Amino acid sequence: METFDGGTAAFYNVLVAMRLFHWAYGLAARRVAELASPGAYVLEIGPGVGELLKALERRGYRVVGVDASPPMLKYAQRRAPGASVAGVSFKMPAREAAFDVAVALFTVHHWGDHGRSVAEVWRVLKPGGYFLVVEVDLGRMPLAGSHGCTEQCLRDVLTTHFAVAVERRIPLLIGVGRKAG
Numbered sequence: 636m637e638t639f640d641g642g643t644a645a646f647y648n649v650l651v652a653m654r655l656f657h658w659a660y661g662l663a664a665r666r667v668a669e670l671a672s673p674g675a676y677v678l679e680i681g682p683g684v685g686e687l688l689k690a691l692e693r694r695g696y697r698v699v700g701v702d703a704s705p706p707m708l709k710y711a712q713r714r715a716p717g718a719s720v721a722g723v724s725f726k727m728p729a730r731e732a733a734f735d736v737a738v739a740l741f742t743v744h745h746w747g748d749h750g751r752s753v754a755e756v757w758r759v760l761k762p763g764g765y766f767l768v769v770e771v772d773l774g775r776m777p778l779a780g781s782h783g784c785t786e787q788c789l790r791d792v793l794t795t796h797f798a799v800a801v802e803r804r805i806p807l808l809i810g811v812g813r814k815a816g
Contacts, residue, residue: 639683644706648684656686659807663740663769664690666809670765671696675735678759680724680752681742685711688718699734701727724752729759736760738767744782749792757796763816766797772808784808 639647650656664687667677673695682688682700684707691698692715700715701722702708711719722728724739724746737756746752756766771783784792786801789810793799797812 639704639707641706644684644704644710647707648710651684651686659740659769660687660690662807662809663687663738663767664694666767666769666811667691667696667736667738668694670767670811671735676733678727678729678734678737680727680737680739680756681745682711682715682719683707683742685714685719687738687740688715692718699729701729725755726751727755727759731758732761732764733759734761734764736765736767738769740769741771741782743768743770743789743792744784750795753792753796757814760814761816762814764814766793766810766812766814768793768808768810768812770808770810771806772803774808775803776806779806 675696677691677696677698679688679700682702688698688700698718700711700719703723708719720728725748771779773783774785789801789808793810793812799812802809
């Protein structure tokens with residue numbers, strides 16, 4: 636598992652303020668809207684500086700962000716006060732079947748032990764809930780290095796617990812897993 640220090644958090648905050656990732660936040664928010672109606676409970680795993688949390692809150696979702704980085708949480712709290720808590724993907728501070736949708740936007744490649752983390756996502760989702768994963772498509776964007784997934788990697792990670800559909804949308808892979816209900 637990878638965490639971020641204060642300097643990295645400040646750097647990401649500047650990039651978000653420059654709206655460099657606005658297109659990705661918009662895409663993720665639209666995909667959440669396809670999966671659940673406003674008022675649904677949405678978990679973001681690794682919300683970083685909180686921009687997607689803020690966008691989902693504005694759309695009427697009840698949001699919680701779980702992040703292992705205190706500096707990232709500090710920025711997230713500014714964007715979506717009260718929505719973020721300290722935690723890690725493989726041991727989330729949430730009760731079983733608490734969320735309608737879980738989102739991991741550009742974070743699965745940081746998780747380390749995918750098996751434990753995906754099992755935790757499955758645990759905190761309601762039956763019939765969705766797990767939305769958005770990553771850089773390393774099959775088409777190899778210069779991203781370790782900051783993304785291949786389609787096979789994404790399928791291998793998600794199919795352990797979910798029925799999965801993967802869409803390739805340059806430069807991204809969008810995986811949607813559904814918990815049997």
